[in-house]
Each structure stands twice: as structure tokens, then as C-alpha cells.
Amino acid sequence: MKLPEPQVAVLNAASATDELSIDHLAEETGLKPETATQAVFELRDGGFLGVAEAESVAYELTDEGRAYVDAGLPEVRLYRAAVEAGAADGPVQMGRVIGAADLDGPEVDIALANFGRKGYGNIDSGELSADGDADTESDPEAVALVALANAEGDGETRAEADTLADVDGDVLDQLVSRNLIERHERTVRTVTLTDAGVTALMEGVEAAETVDRLTPEMLTSGEWADVEFTEYNVEADAPEVRGGKTHVLRQTAERVKDVLVGMGFQEMDGPHADADFWINDCLFMPQDHPARTHWDRFALDVPPIEDLPEDLVDRVERTHREGVDEDGDGYHSPWSEDFARAIALRGHTTSLSMRYLSGTQIGDLEPPQRYFSVEKVYRNDTLDATHLLEFFQIEGWVMAEDLSVRDLMGTFVEFYEQFGITDVQFKPHYNPYTEPSFELFGRHPTTGELIEIGNSGMFRDEVLEPLGVEHDVMAWGLALERLAMLTTGAEDIRDLHGTLADLDFLRGAEVTY
């Protein structure tokens, strides 16, 4: 029969009568211990070897124990000093004895505790008396320490338990508990040939050729058919391999885009730096609205925008001042074209919606239309674990002949369901540009907490009329980071976004799909 080479060697080295240890076999065959062990178990599984396991115990002196071999146990030293000081005849001052015994530090406590335990004498009110008959010469613990030191082999600090047969087990336990020696236990496997093993050897065993790697040469020569492949440890950890990965927030953005495209939405694109006209005035945000003050917006140090559609500017101004329709009122706020023309970083991507709805971006739009963007916006907010100065806003709107609040609700229920957020609730809200307006709340898929997930509404007549839109438009906005934190479980938004990003976090981030 044919067996792999290591198995053949082990089988030949094993005996039917003597129990041999695996270490012994490894030495005999010149195999590495782990290779020999593997071969032994493979042979056992084949029924050729019997393996017996026995516990082996060895003892080893600790540094403290080794020190006492020469110096003597502290309690013995104390006893001898005490006897010398006359303590065998009557109590003597303890301090004197301790000094004479040359004990210091923790040794003092050790000496006193064991002195009493072993009956070498008594300690009372700071005085010490010794039992003159005590036999410290044959103190079993001291004797055992010396025996252990003598049993140490060449360069070998452990002594097998069977070399210490004379020493009482209780004494060894005591020394272990005093931390003077250490006990080492291990399993020793011994091997004997089974009958099947003997038979196989008698019938003749040959080494099969095994190979480690499959090479191109083997494939072309056909040699692969005659070889055995070395078995690998397929459970062992492999070295780390890193590939590139799309940023975790981008993955969420891509997922959102997929969902919206699937729902029939077209993507918008437009400038990050834009005139306040598109960012705010078209949205019927009064110019003295708190969100338009300098501490909320990033104004840019550049000249005002060059071109705005003049007739649209006129209509927007008139709307701010007078409102729209017979029964409409304007704001009682100042309005200046200079402010409208000033350039700032957009605080929301609704500026894109305004550009598209006005017909200036891609021409006039006839209903029905659905548009979206997942793009960056800039807010002069406090930077913390949940707020960034720039973040992604998901913006979407639907234009149709006839839309109601129910259509708005239906769209959002559908959208959020794609992200596992069900039970969407609509809390009536106020925005200058939509009426009715709703804050959207949803249940966190894992914590069950009710959290704000967006802001929505039907664009006001004051927004749509100046833009020349004669149909209903519903719109909504939501921070992508909020959705990403919900779906990835990230707790600090700054781990996700920006130059403080931790590469380990990005490399280890779970893939979104």
C-alpha cells in the first residue's frame, strides 16, 4: 500500500510493544513535531496506530523558591536566630530576632506566618519564644526544594513528578500555594502499532509522492495524475488582503439614487455656489429670515451673479412684496435685488429644484415630472457628532396636474420602506416655501426609536407662480448622513466624512446593498 512519506516514516518507527511518545517518534524520524503529530493522527484514523493519552506533571522552582534553596526558608532562619537569642528559654524581643535573622521586607511576614504554622514557637505581644525541640534540619518543605533543585536536568529547569517520588504530595501542594514552585501539566500521547499496523508493515508500505503546489509544468506534463496533494490546514487564518472599496456614504448615496430612479425620478445637477436668488428668494424665503443671516449661510467673497432672468426676478420681487392671487399677501420684510444676486454656498439643493422648475436649466417642463438629486449642501452649523458644515441632501420633487397631501404621503411611505423604515408618521410643520408642510418621522429599524427623517410639503403658490409652473408640485428633503447613520449604525458622522476619516473605519465598514 502507499501512504504519504511522513506516515510511512512514523509507521516504521512505531512499535507494537513499546509505548513511544510522539516527541520520541519525531526525533527518530527527523520529522518536525507538528508533521509527526499530524501523521500519527492520520494513521490512527486509518486504524494503524493506537494513541494513548496520559497527563504528565512537572515542577519548576520559582525565583523565590530558588533563592530559598541557598539562603534557607525565612521561618527556618527566624527559628535559628531565635534559638541563638535564647528564645528557647523564654520570650525575647521580636525586633531583635528579626534583625539577627537578616530578614527584610515581605520576608518578615512570610517568616512569622510559617513560624507559627509549623509549630516552631509562639509569638505573643511582640515577644517570641521558640520550641527548642523543633527539627528545622529536616523541614519537609526545605528538603523538597533541595530535592527539586537536584532533580533539575542539564539545562532543564523542570523536574518530572516521577523523579520526586520521595516527596509528599501535600508538601508540593504547600510549596505551590506559597508560590515557591510552579506546577506544569501537559498531555503526553504515546503510540503503539495496532494489529492492522503490524499487518500493513508486514505486507509492505511504500511512500506515495505528495506535492505542495500544483505547478504549470505538472499540468502540461500530465504528472498531476500521479501525485498526491499535501493536505492543507484549511481552517487556519490567511494573511489579510485589502481591496479598494466605494466610500460607505457613497454606497448609501448610490442606493438612494437606485431607489429613486426605480421610482421614476430623473437626476438634477447644478452649481454648489449660487445666487441667493435661486437658493432662497425663489423659495419665498423672506430676506430677513433668520436662516438667511450671515451666521447661518456661507457667503462667498465674489462679485454678484452676472445673469439672472430679469422677468423672473421681477415676478419674485413682486411676490415677496405683494404675494400672489387676489387674496394673497406679501411679506412685511425688506427685499433687495443686491441681496438676491449675492453668491453663497447653497444651504439646500432646493436651489436646483428652482432652476429646473423655472425652465432655465433644461427648458420648460410639462407634467408629470419627477426629479431628484443627492448632492452636497453647506450650513454654518456647529460641527459635532451629528452635524457637519457640509453634508449630502436628498432632494426630490414630483410635478403633476393634480397632487394631494395623500400623494405626498404615499410617495414617502414607498421611498422609506426601501430602507427598512416603516410606520412613517407625518407631523404638520411650517416651511416658508411649502404648505401644507410635514416633518417626517420613522421608526429606527433596530432600536425602534421614533426619529426625524425628513421635511416635506406642497410648494406654495408664491413659489410656483413666479416660476411659471401651473401645476401641483410636492417636494421633500432629507440628510443622506442621517439615513447612512441609520443604516450603518455609525455614531460619529465625522468618521464617515472628511479628512479626519479613519482608514480602518472605512476599510472595515460593512457593504451597503
Next chain:
Amino acid sequence: MPVVDIDPDELRELTGHEEKGDEELKSDLFGLGLEYEGETEEGLLQFEFGPDRLDRLSVEGVARSLRYHYGDARGVAVPDTNDPDFTYVVDANVPDERPYVTGAIVRGVTLDEAALDSLIQLQEKLHATMGRKRAKGAIGIHDLVAIKGDVLSEEGDGNSITYTGIDPEGDTFVPLDSDREMTPAAVLEEHPTGEKYADIVREYDRYPAIYDELGLFSFPPVINGRRTEVSTDSRDLLVELTGTDQWTIDRMCNIICYALSARGATIEDVEIVYGESSPEGERTLVRPDFEVETKSVSHDRIERMLGVEFASEEVVDLFERSGLGAVVVDSEDPETTSYEVSIPPYRVDVLHPLDLVDDVGRAYGFDELEPRYPDVGTVGGRHERSRLEAATRNVLTGLGFEDLLNFHMTSETEVYERMNVEVGSDILGGGDPVRITEPYSEDYEILRPWALPSLAMVLENNTHRAYPQDLAEVGLVAERDDDVNTRVRERRHVAGVLARHDATYEDAKARLQTICRDFDVDLETPPTEHPSFIDGRVASVVIDGEPVGVVGELHPEILVEHDLELPVAAFEFDLEALGDE
């Protein structure tokens, strides 16, 4: 969003619902859009709400809304007012910047501590919201007992106070929370409240001032005089508001008057006499302005907006439960049925009939509406640039790059100085920066003109992480360009760095070649110079004949500056070069 602090006992008393527990009140208020936020140290309940219903900035207004909600009140209620006894004369010297005044006399108030606190809170919240931090409108409330009206000389049958403007050093008075005479100018310098609101009036030639027969008693919008301070002993009040817009201060005044009227006070009209030099010329107004406005809403609009069919009686009922009055017009024909809706004078949020539709929806309960998916078909699709970005990211991650997402705002030091690039130099990254006017911090003061500095910062922040670090980003860069309509030239750049022990120019170029091959564009790399890179190991990225970027080995100075202890090969170029056009 505004927050109102409410004493639940006061709320129970004012609504007449002593049986309501705190939890029940919270839940009822949530239904009105007031969200419970927590409790103050004094045990007041705090509620946050949208900044439209500013008439709910105090417990009196919240109680009124609840009474409508419970059905205890219906329709529009307007307090009776007594004929004017006081006249507010607007003097020709009044500051041009703040020409308007309004007010009311309130008699027979009973102010216990809670009521006084509530009044002060309402005043402060109105300042913060409608009053735009007092710049647009500011309220002064005075104890009438302390005011001696200048008897009008001609008619001789009334009292008057005068709103005027004085030299900053022109007179003195003892302001609230002080015990010494100060000029208005000194108040701005030395009084804590004065310092806080100094910016509003600092540029005025003349400071706003209100006088009675005894002299200066108020310095709006900054601070009142101590002489007329309101206390729990006050019985009659003089309310004055000054501002930059008559409508705004009139509405603020109405909200104050409604709140005091809810506590049993009687409102007395005042006459406001503007002279020739005022913006609208000579005229006399009677205030407070409790005129009830009306707007017309069509039945059809309500049904279409809410997606629900209503009977007209039901709509009238919903209006009345919102504190509005409604009369059906043309009820015979549902196509043309409309409602003449009357709006109480404390409402500041009704600009258009559709705001009234919202009220109907709230009264009906938006949660009663059944969501439905809109039955209109559209075709979805990505923007071409967004597809190009995504495809480029795919190629980069396929090449083993970790895709990054950095801020577009950064500091000037990071993109120029730390990269050895001079502002305004004719190289990649050397363009004029787009500056933020009032930056939040030095870390975010410009838009980045190129992306490699961001990647270098990420490398710098991750020197403790395993190498190789191959990082890439497809993202926005911007530079100042006055030929562009928005004055900002926005581009998307593709940037990559290879930080590894054996990184060389060839590693960067190899990847660049693959990217260009994948997008089927021609790549040439003629030698160039760039101060961020090692001379002789840097090339211009020329795609389809156009120079669009740079590739090379980062200069050791840049590496050391970023605490990097290994070579970095890098490239950056314009994304559009990979596109079809």
C-alpha cells in the same frame, strides 16, 4: 424653532380643564404641533413648534388654541376695546431708520408672579422671532401709574406721549436694572442690555426715545426706564412698540393684547399721530388694529389639496374649530362653492388662502388621511455626470484605491502653503481661491482648488494605519473665475495617491494608463514642473491632446510636512477628460 415654556396649572386654569393631567396635555398639544421638549428648572413644561403660529408663544395663546381644539370655542373672537384716551405723537425728529410706532392701553390687569413671568416671556419670544431680535420690532410695557401724560394743548381732553429721536448724549434717564442716570450713549457702553442691542442703533444719527410730561422714560429698542417698571402691583399698562414696519409691530401688539385680554384685562385704543415727515405722510391711526381680514377659499382647492371629499357644512365646522370664521358662498354648485373665511387679528401666518386649507387639514387631522401612491408614470434616470463619476469610482476601486469623501471647504494653508504652491500660479491647484466671507473657522475658509491636498491630509491623519495606503477621490474643486456667471468655476477632479514603501512615478502612471484605456481616451505625459512634485519625476496629464492634470512623485518636502515616512506617487486630473464630450 421657537420654544414656549408653560406652567401646566396655568394652562389648566386658562383652558378651564382642571381635570387634564400633564401627560394628557402633552399629547393634546402634540396634536396641535407643539412637541414636548423637557422641563425647565422651575418645573415649566417646554414645547417646541413651527415658527408660523407665533400667537402660541405664551400660555394664553396655547390655551386659546386648545380651547378651539377641544371644541370649547368656535369661530373668531375679538376683544371689545374702549375709546382712546391716550395719543402717541410721532415727532419729526424720530430716527428715519425706525419710523413706526404702535401700542395700546391695557386696564385692570391682575398680574401674579406667573402671569408677569408669562408676559415677560411672551415679550422676549416675540422679540426673538417676529421682532428679528428687536431690529424689526421691539415692545415696551410700562406701568401707566408712573406716566404723566402731557395734556394735549389744543383739544385739552386727552393724554399723550411722544415718540421722537434725540442726540445720543442728549438726555438722561435711569434704565431698568440700574440706579443711576445715564445717557442713551452711556447705556450702550455700560449697561449689559445696552451692550447686547447696541448694534441696532449704533449707526443712527438720533436715538429713538419716548417722552411723557416728566421726561424721557424709554429708549427703544434697547431698554425701558426704571420709573415705569411693571410689577405685580401694576393694574394699568401702557404698551408701546417701535419698529421698521407698521404691520409687523401692529401684529406683535395684537398678540400681546390678546394674551392680556385672556387674563381679564380691558383693552383701550390709542391714537397714533404721524406727522408730515413720516414715510406715509400725515395720518392718524387707531390702534390696536383688531380688524378681521377675510380671504376666499374654494371648496375645490380644499378637496384637491387634501385628497378628501367634504360636505360644505363639514368644512365650515373645521374652519370654526381652527378659530376662523367661514361663510359658504354659492353653495348650490359644488364646482364653484367657496368660503369667505375671516381671520382673527392675532394670526400672522395667513398669507394666502392655501394657509387656510392647511388649517382645515390640521383640524381634520392629517393622520386621518390614507397615503396613496400618485398614479402618474415618469421615466427615471441618472444625470450623465453622475454616471461618469460612478463609473470612474468603479474603475478606481477596481485598481485597489480606497474611495474617499472629503470636505470641499478647507484652509488656504492646506492647499497652497503646505503643498508649496503659490496663490495665483499657473499650475494645477494654483488658481485663485473662492473665499468664504465670514468663515466659521480657519479650517474652512476657502473652497479647495484641487483635491490632492485633501488626500495628503488623510494620509497625514492615518500614519498609524497599515500600508500600502492607496487612496482616491472623485470630487468637487473650485476656483474664482469672474467670467463664470456665478464667479466660481466648479469642476470635478479625479485624484489618487499611492503611499507605499516602494512607490514610484511608474506606479501612478500605470494606474493612470489603465483608467484612460478603460475610458478609451489617449494619454500622453510630457514632462512638466510642479512645486508639489520631485523635478524630473512629474508630468503633465494630457488626455486627447488637452492638458488636464498632473502625475508624479510628491516632493520629500511635502512628505515631511505631512509626517509621512515613505514615498507617495500621485495624480490628479479633470473628470470631464474621461467623458464623451
